[in-house]
Amino acid sequence: MQLKSFLICTGLTGLIVLQACETDVAIIEPNEYLLQIPAGFTYPEIPEDNPLSADKIALGRKLFYDPALSVDSTISCASCHKIENAFADHIAISKGVEGRLGFRNAPTLANIAWVPVMTMDGGNPTLETQPYIPIETHEEMGFNMVLLSERLQADPEYTMAFQDVFNRMPDPFGITRALAAFERTIISGNARYDQYMYQGNVEALTEAEIRGMDIFFSTEVGCVNCHSGFMFTNSAFENNGFFADYSTDSGRARITTLSTDVGKFKVPTLRNIGVTAPYMHNGSVATLQEIIQQYAAGGSGHENQSAFIQPFLLTESQQNDLIAFLLSLTDEQFLTNTNLVE
Ligand code: HEC
Ligand code: HEC
Structure with a gap:
């Protein structure tokens, strides 16, 4: 067809x-498919070789929730990217097959269609190439694309769906493209912040949240130097000075091998931050309060620390306002969006 x-x-x-x-x-x-774009967002770039269609998205969703993607059929993408946690996880390091542990905190997949490069160190270029990592990583799904294709080829339901969508048997081409198509529909843009900012509802934020928003966007506190735009990220690799020692995970330097890139990570979005604890690349920071206090202290002074990380002074009540603002970035409707569940 x-x-x-x-x-x-x-x-x-x-x-x-x-x-x-x-x-x-x-x-x-x-049935060429148009994404529903929240007010204030741009239309994301859709690769020419992977146009969206409703059937392809449905196939990607089935794959995303299917433990058959792991070697022993125990772990699905959703084991680590849970809708109630904005497609992140609520523990520092998620378990892969046989309880194996990786070394990074599962990030949110909300609005992944707008993320220009995959993984925290930028080591993987696109949503279409990214699925090779979890499927083939020993600590995640521990499987193999070719063997997975064979497994799906033995399943009449999958065979029919892949024939319908790609006119071919289940294979790495289709598996990766269907997953990417589904992931591009993981869109979150209806937090109370959005209602206030982009939907003209001046009642949507409380007084405290508005005070917190002013603090967030102020030059003295400077969060917006990195967490900017509707995505709350400039998509750059930055060292935010949270750690003095990055020897267990050098971040961007893993890819570039440059000493000047040690401790730099892709600036994460702050949308839905209220449901994605624990925080940072290794999940070592438990609360937003700790985060604000560490930023206020001006960072560890690591040699690659960004010049944007400078000490600042906030009273306890101002810190609470800032936290209240960050919590207003949670999109409740998204967390229960039935189009995004199994
Ligand atoms: C065992 C837990 C686990 C499983 C299973 C898993 N992931 Fe992830 N995922 C992670 C972690 C941890 C990262 C961060 C990796 C990094 O930055 O190096 C990640 C990163 C990603 C990213 C990049 C996000 C970004 O902002 O850079 C995407 C996309 C993604 N996963 C999709 C998937 C898909 C699709 C599947 C299923 C095929 C999957 N994941 C299975 C834990 C998991
Ligand atoms: C120099 C750029 C920069 C500035 C300025 C900055 N951040 Fe960050 N932020 C980052 C980076 C990079 C990370 C990820 C670091 C990591 O994973 O180790 C991060 C992580 C976070 C996280 C955790 C996100 C997650 O999903 O784990 C929160 C919350 C956060 N920042 C809030 C803030 C607030 C609030 C401010 C202002 C007080 C601020 N940031 C200022 C770059 C910055």
Whole structure:
């Protein structure tokens, strides 16, 4: 069930596809799907080789929740990326197959469609290439893409779904693209902050939350130098001075091997931060209060610490206001969105 490029050339689909008419490689799935974009957000970039369709998203969701993706069929993507925790986890290090432990805290997948590069050290380029990591990492799903493809090929339901969506048997091409398509629908943009900021509801935030917002965006406190824009991240790799010693996880330097990159991590979003504790790359910080106090102290002074990390003074009541603001970034509707559950 595919519309080949000759249809595009005739203009029957009404789609704008800049694909040369003589090639027959452009495959556009039926029921082209438009994401529902929250007010204040841009439309995310969708790769040309992985257009969205409702059937592909449904297949990706089935895969995301299926423990068959792990070697012993015990761990799914959702074992570590739980909807109630905004697709993060509530423990520092999530368990993979046979209780094996990795070394990083599972991050939120909320709004992953807008994240330009995958993993905290930027070691993986796209949502389409990322699934190889959990599926093949010994401490996560401990399996193998080829063996997984064979397992799914033995399943008539999967075989039919992959044929419908990709016109081929289950294989790494389809598995990774379906997962990425589903992940692009993990969108969160209806926190009370959004209602106040982008939906014109001036009642949506309390007085304390508004005071906290002013603190967050103030130059003295400087959070917004890194946690900026509708995503609350500048997507840069920064050393926020939380640790004096990064020898167990050097962050960006794992990829670049540059000493100047030691301790730099991709600036995380702060959306839904109220439900994604514990915090930081290793999950070692339990509360938002500790985070604010550590930032206020001006960081560890690590040699790569960002110049944006400077000591500041907030009274206890101002700290509480700042925390109240951070908690207003939780999108309750998202946490129970039935389109995103199994
Ligand atoms: C055992 C726990 C575990 C499982 C299972 C798991 N993940 Fe993750 N996931 C993590 C951790 C930990 C990270 C952070 C890795 C890093 O930054 O190096 C992560 C990172 C990611 C990221 C990158 C997020 C970002 O902002 O950079 C994506 C996307 C992702 N996982 C999707 C998936 C998908 C899809 C599956 C299933 C195929 C999956 N995960 C299975 C723990 C897990
Ligand atoms: C220099 C850039 C920078 C500034 C300024 C900054 N942060 Fe961060 N923030 C980061 C980075 C990088 C991380 C991730 C570090 C890690 O994983 O070890 C982070 C992590 C966090 C986390 C934990 C996120 C998670 O999911 O684990 C919170 C909460 C946070 N910052 C809040 C703030 C607040 C509040 C301020 C202002 C007081 C602030 N940040 C200022 C760069 C910055």
